[in-house]
Amino acid sequence: MKLSGQQLKDFDELGYIFMPDCFPPEAVALLQREAAVIFSEQREEIWREKSGAPRTAFACHQYNKAFALVASDSRLIEPLQQLFGEQVYIHQFKINAKAAFTGDVWQWHQDFPTWHADDGMPDARAMNIAIFLDEVMPINGPLMVVPRSHKSGALKSNHDKGTTSYPLWTLDNETVTRLVAENGIVAPTGKPGGVLMFHANMVHGSSGNITPYPRRIVYLTLSAVSNAIKNPTRPEFIAHRDFTPVRSENIDALVDYARAQNALAAAAALV
Template structure:
């Protein structure tokens, strides 16, 4: 899937694009069921909230066939390669749960700062591209973005190991207030199947979810091949060391996988 000239212009200016319903309800259901199966079993790759509910399932593309397809899906890989002008590899793969009633916050931060400080990523030539697995509503902790904040480069951040169960390099309130005064805040919402892509230096965060509506999102962190990490400090299931370029998955691969499973069960 290639981005249009208008989408490329918006990404360059605002630091993000959102494409509603980029994946069909049938494709979403395949991914949603795979996510539920993963969260139902304890694994070292699943990070829990302080309350004990799942927060993030890392690296599930390495042990789950559905997410192995997703990690190389052309609707995700091609737009990122289009922006970078070269092939990409998976730096990180995760499903964020944001569980009903107890999904915790994600503090204001820039992703590249963590990738640089913790993984030795040389440049912000990596970004997140994500798929909504549930309807993302204004009330269930949508991701909030600060448009144009990527133009500030990597901003000085502090290592927050106390607010949530997951350590993160975060921004102070005064910095966030200044950036929001300049660019505002947007919170892309929409039906399951929506696709969100944003710059590695775009400031973002999300509030907790105290509603009955879960908000699961798949995140692929794709990096340009020329931007491979050099000094990783985190486990390889968080910051991958496999720099194999992506490709080779058909656009209808999720439904083909579903159909093959049905035939095998008959």
């Protein structure tokens, strides 16, 4: 799947694009079930809020077939090859959860300063692609972005190790206030299966979730192969060391797998 001329223009100007209904319902239903199983497990790759609620499941594409197919889906791989003009590798893969009533905040930040400081990523030639697994609403802690903030480049960040269970390089209130005054805040919302792509220097964050409506988002971080990290300090399941170019899979692969799993479940129910 290639981005259209208008999408490329919007990405360059705003720093993000949102594509509703990118993944079909069959595929989303499978991913929802598999995500629930993953978050029920006790693994070092699964981080939890201070309350104990699930926060992030790292690298689940390495042990779960459904998410492995997501990580190589051509809907996600080809647009980044188009933007970077070269092949890409997986820098990070995770599912972020905002549990009902207890999902904690993600402070205002840019992704590249963390990737640069913690992983030794040379340049901002990497990007997060977000796939909505649940409905993202204005009320249940949606991701908020500051349009055009990517044009400011990498901003000065401070290492916040105390606000949440996840250490993050964050922006100060004065910087965020200035950027929001210039560009406003947008919170892309939509049904499960929507996809949000945003620049590595896009300023973004999210508030806590005090509603009964949980929301989970898959994040696939792809980097240009020429932009491989140089000095990673975080575990391999957070910052991958395999720089092999991702092989783009057909968009039907995930649906075919979902149908096969549904058939197996139906057969098992008859036994």
